[in-house]
Amino acid sequence: MATVGPSATGPIRVLLVDDQTLVRMGFRMVLDAQDGVEVVGEAADGKSGIDMCRSVAPDVVLMDVRMPGIDGIAATALITEECPRSRVIVLTTFDLDEYAFAALRAGASGFLLKDVGPAELLASIRAVAEGDAAISSRIGRRMLDLFSQRLPSGHPEAADDAVAALTPRESEVLSAIAGGLTNTEIAQRMFVSESTVKTHVGRVLMKLGLRDRVHAVIFAYEHGLIGHRRQG
Template identity: 45%
Template sequence: MLIADDQPLVRRGLSLILSPDPSFEVVGEAENGEQAVALAHRLHPDVVVMDIRMPVLDGVAATGQLARSLPGCRVLALSTFDMDEYVVAALRAGAYGFLPKDVSPEDLGAAIRTVHAGEAVVAPRLLTRLISTYVRAPRSTRPAAALADPGELTPREVEVWRLMATGLDNTEIADALEISLSTVKNYITSIFGKLDVRDRAQAVIAAYESGLVTARTDG
């Protein structure tokens, strides 16, 4: 594992938190995105814990470079701010997860294991607030979405996608549609492929950007 953060105290703190766990090995530390990319190419860590706001090269750009050149090196992005404007950009760039820096050591460790396994992890509170704020922005300020045509989805897949975007997990989707959990998983795999998204977080963002669902404006 590689830790990238421009603050020495944060790097050292993360290393001290994670090192006692025998399943983790911190192989290096970087103080900016450019150094993180260089070290990742040299050390080949399984996971990079990447701060988003760093000098020289920010975490989003560094994540994009690693996603293209070292796809086996998975990035877990961290931010001090819940509503960091780079969250969506980081996920698009290829980050497998995004967590606020006030996450507990236990949740951080669990997230690293999840990302290492090739699955996505985004703090629920962060994803919900991010989507709410993001979709209320004027459409002209949103980055252009390079999505596959949602028309390629079957009506059933569209319904599963809609329920996923409203926050239901797989079990809740299965209950709502009265289908099996394995069928839901098959639908979701197909949806990811047709939308050309890697994980649930990207699929939710795509649903809002496509207009399939909209943010609630009440309260």
């Protein structure tokens, strides 16, 4: 079995940033019990999280949104700018927390509820560490609801040349991502293998200059691509 983590040289290094001691303790207990994952630090606020990220360079940061002082949004923006090696997963109590969506815009690579189960938490950390993103289909569809209330209805002309360069199949994949579908669900819908879906996703991200699938969702709604999907 392949070694889990961003490389074969060691475990995924995780930093916990949350102002609630019990929350940090709970996540640490789960992660300490797992092979291939190491908690390298804890911070009780955004400023401490930023400072620790600079010093320990974690692979993944589990970031609370609502904290005193520098909140999770500002901390995420600074970390993604100053510590590009570190990727952020936003944690929130509410799945329609607008602050969490703002953090995604700031550069976070994932969005999880604090009551997430151990299996989903670990899968999300591993996905983000490997360059993917962590966003469940339920959260993706919640994002759809939120964006549809705030952004104008679809305007295909708002899409730039990069979008026009997508093949019909890549456009279909982008729409599926924006709808919150996982690679497995996309593969089932298109009757192709997951590896083929991963290839399409990678090409979409590259052509659009996007970091991961979370930002593909945001891009799709900001450009009015939902509701005016190209036909493949």
